[in-house]
Amino acid sequence: MVSETTDRTFDQDTAKGVTLTDFWATWCGPCRMQSPVVEQLSNELGDKVKFTKMDVDKNPETPQKFGIMSIPTLIIKKDGRVVDSVVGYHSKGQLKKVLGKYVG
Template sequence: MAIVNVSDQSFGNEVEGQGTVVVDFWAPWCGPCKMIAPILEELSAEIGDSLKIAKLNVDENPETASRFGVMSIPTLIFFKDGQPVDKVVGLNSKESLKNILAKHQ
């Protein structure tokens, strides 16, 4: 499944549905955010249809970032059937992210 960009307005429709969704809270000026982007693209390509990845720019969408207590970026929040089930702050390896996903699949 492709990586989608979400906003405060589209977050509910894109994320709070069924299945597993990883939301990447990021900003264009954030170095570690740029480093995690290719890792997320690889995960999307490897895992495919069983995972949706959404990116939310915290500068443009402060409401949703505040709602989920995002204080540092990058922050990845893992949702299962619309509910947050895990949170990772900072740059993580692909293997680390795959292990977290395996817990919630």
């Protein structure tokens, strides 16, 4: 399951373990393509990775803090520290490969 996170809850939501946050917006075509891929991954890897998403229009502070200029941007954190990020649409296979570096 992919849970919604906000500027207020982001640090707490991504503080422990491996997390992937999908920064997106409703008007963004590539974001609408990326969203079902992230959902599929959450169903497959949800026991190893926590999946969250953040609407950048409703939550401008966190994307600004991380210098996000394009969406979709996916940020991977491990124990609260950013370890990787990808920008633009990525296939399930590509994302599994990136996440594989951080989960067994």
